[in-house]
Amino acid sequence: MSPYIAWQSSNMELLTILLAVTSLCVLLYRYCVATYTYWKRKGVTHIKPSPLFGNVKDIILRRRCPALVFQQLYNKSQDYCFFFVGSPNFLVLLNKVCLLPLPTIRSLILYFLVFLGERYVGIYQARTPVLLLRDPELIKHILVKDFSCFPSKGIKTDFKGDPLSCHLFNLEGDQWRYIRTKLTPAFTSSKLKIVYQHIDHYSEKLIEHLEDQLKTNDVLDVYSELVNFTMDATGSCAFGIEVDAMTDENSEISKMGHRVIEANGDTFMEILNSISPRLTRLLKVSMFSEDVTRFFKNIIVEIIRYRDENQVMKKDVMQLLMLARNKTCVADDPVHPATADKDEDFDEVMLAAQAAMFLRAGSEKASTTMSFCLNELAHQPELQSQLRAEVEHAKEEHGGKLTYEIVLGLKLMDRVVAETLRKYPLESNIYRVCRKPYTIPDSSVELEEGTKVLIPVYALHHDPQNYPDPERFDPDRFSEDNKNSRDHFTYLPFGEGPRVCIGFRYGVLQVKVGLAALLLNYEFSTCALSTLRPEFNSRTWVTSPANGMWLKVTKR
Numbered sequence: 001m002s003p004y005i006a007w008q009s010s011n012m013e014l015l016t017i018l019l020a021v022t023s024l025c026v027l028l029y030r031y032c033v034a035t036y037t038y039w040k041r042k043g044v045t046h047i048k049p050s051p052l053f054g055n056v057k058d059i060i061l062r063r064r065c066p067a068l069v070f071q072q073l074y075n076k077s078q079d080y081c082f083f084f085v086g087s088p089n090f091l092v093l094l095n096k097v098c099l100l101p102l103p104t105i106r107s108l109i110l111y112f113l114v115f116l117g118e119r120y121v122g123i124y125q126a127r128t129p130v131l132l133l134r135d136p137e138l139i140k141h142i143l144v145k146d147f148s149c150f151p152s153k154g155i156k157t158d159f160k161g162d163p164l165s166c167h168l169f170n171l172e173g174d175q176w177r178y179i180r181t182k183l184t185p186a187f188t189s190s191k192l193k194i195v196y197q198h199i200d201h202y203s204e205k206l207i208e209h210l211e212d213q214l215k216t217n218d219v220l221d222v223y224s225e226l227v228n229f230t231m232d233a234t235g236s237c238a239f240g241i242e243v244d245a246m247t248d249e250n251s252e253i254s255k256m257g258h259r260v261i262e263a264n265g266d267t268f269m270e271i272l273n274s275i276s277p278r279l280t281r282l283l284k285v286s287m288f289s290e291d292v293t294r295f296f297k298n299i300i301v302e303i304i305r306y307r308d309e310n311q312v313m314k315k316d317v318m319q320l321l322m323l324a325r326n327k328t329c330v331a332d333d334p335v336h337p338a339t340a341d342k343d344e345d346f347d348e349v350m351l352a353a354q355a356a357m358f359l360r361a362g363s364e365k366a367s368t369t370m371s372f373c374l375n376e377l378a379h380q381p382e383l384q385s386q387l388r389a390e391v392e393h394a395k396e397e398h399g400g401k402l403t404y405e406i407v408l409g410l411k412l413m414d415r416v417v418a419e420t421l422r423k424y425p426l427e428s429n430i431y432r433v434c435r436k437p438y439t440i441p442d443s444s445v446e447l448e449e450g451t452k453v454l455i456p457v458y459a460l461h462h463d464p465q466n467y468p469d470p471e472r473f474d475p476d477r478f479s480e481d482n483k484n485s486r487d488h489f490t491y492l493p494f495g496e497g498p499r500v501c502i503g504f505r506y507g508v509l510q511v512k513v514g515l516a517a518l519l520l521n522y523e524f525s526t527c528a529l530s531t532l533r534p535e536f537n538s539r540t541w542v543t544s545p546a547n548g549m550w551l552k553v554t555k556r
C-alpha cells in the first residue's frame, strides 16, 4: 500500500471514530434533555433545568438536602412570577387593555402577586417532569378532595427482588388499602394507652443509660442516644421483642434496624428512577440488601412460630400483622390466626417488610424530632425552664406520676412539639402520582396519568407568608388563635388525607414522653459543637442532622 493510501485510510478511521463519538455525544445530550420541553408544551411556568440533572443537581451530587433544594425552587417560582409581570410587553399590553398608567399597573400586580405567587410550577427531577405545588388550596385537592386521582407516591416496589421495599409507605392500589385497613386499629387511643406503659418504661431506662454515659463525658450526641431509646421502645411496643439498642452495642437487631434507617431514606434510588426507570430495573438496584431482608424474615417467622405454638395473643402491631394474613379476620377478632383462612399474598416476607418499616419509622422519626427540639431548647434556656416547669407541675399535681392523659394534656409541650415539626418537618417533601387524567382546578392544564406532583412541605413551613420570621422557633405560632388564622394546608408534618401518617399519634407520644423524662432529669445547654442551624444530611430524604446533635447535658 502506498504511503498516501495508508495516510488516507488512517485518516478515514480517525474521522469515523470522531463521527461516532460526536454522534454518541449528540444522542446522549438529546437523551438528557429530551423531556425538557414538557412543561413548556403544557403552558406551565417552569424553571430552567440543566442537562441530565434537571433542577435537582445538588441532590444528585449530594451537596444539599432535598428540603433545601426544593425550598429554593419554591422561592424561585415566586421570582419567576415577578419576572413575568415585570416584562415590558406584558405591562404595555395591560396598559392598553385597562387604560391605567403603567406604574399603577405594576404596583397593583406586584402587590397582588406578593400574596399569591405562582400556584404551581414545573420542574424536572433529573429527566422526570414534576409539578411543584405552592397553593394550599390546590394541595388540599391533591391530598384529600381528589385523592382518587392521586392515590400513589410512585415509588417502585419489587416484591421478588427487594421484598422489604413493599411496605405500607411505598405500596399502592389494593395492596396499600388492604394493609392500611388491617393496621389502622393498632393506633387507636386505647392501644396507645397500652403502648404508653412500654414507652414510659424505656424512658426510665434512657435516664439510667444517660447516667452511665455522663460519668465519662457531659457532652453527648443526643441524636444517636435517642435513636437507640426509640428503637428499644418500638421493638417492645410493636413486636414484644427486646432490642437492647441502648445497653448492648452488639445487638444484632439494633444493627439491622440502623441499616434499614440508612437504606430507606437514601436519595439514590429515587434519583436513579428519575433518570431512567429502565436502568434501575436493568441494574437490579435494590433498597435493602439480602442479609437485612433475610434477618427480618427470620425474626418474623420466629415470632409467629412462638406465638402460634404458645397461643400468645398480644394487642400489638405484630398481632395485627399476623391477623392481616387472614382473609376473613378483623383486627380484634379472637380467632387464632393459625386456624383462619390465610391470604397467600400476605406471606412472612410481606410481614417482614411491614415490621422493618415500623421499626424504622418508630425509631427514626421520634428521635430526630426530639433531637431538633432539645437543640432549640438549649438555645432558649428560658423556654426550656418554662417547659420543665409545666411537666414538673403536672407531675406534682397528679401524685408524682405522669400518665398517658397527663402527658397528652401538657399545653406548652404540645406547642413546642408542633413548632419543632414546623421548623423541621422530617418528610420534607410529599410526592403523589396522577393515576387518572386530571385538570388542575381553575386552570386549563391537564395532568396526564403518571405525572408526578410534589408538595414541598419544608418550603411551605418556611414561607414567611405562612409563618413570619420562619427561622425563629416560636411555639406561640400554635396557640389556638394563631392556628385558626392559618390555612390548615400550610402545616403538613404528617401529610393529610387517606395517606396521612398512620403512626403520628404513636410518634408524638414517644416524643412527648421522652422529652418529659429528659427535662425532669437534665438540663440541656449548648457546647462548642452546637449550632442553631444544624446542617442537614444530604444523603437522605428525611430531614435529619448531618453530624449528630451535640449538647451539654447536666444532671439536675
Ligand code: HEM
Pocket (backbone or CB within 6 Å): 153, 168, 169, 170, 180, 357, 358, 361, 362, 363, 365, 366, 369, 421, 425, 426, 427, 430, 431, 492, 493, 494, 495, 496, 498, 499, 500, 501, 502, 503, 504, 506, 507, 508
Ligand atoms: C414524628 C413522627 C413522624 C412524622 C413526622 C411522620 C411523618 C410522616 C408523613 C409526612 C407521612 C406522609 C407521607 C405521604 O403522604 O406521602 C407519613 C406516612 C407514614 N408514616 Fe409517619 N411519621 C412519623 C412517625 C411515624 C411512626 C412512629 C410510624 C410507625 C410506627 C409511621 C409510619 C408511617 C407509615 C406507615 C406511613 C405511610 C402511610 C400510608 O401511606 O398509608 N410514622 N409519616
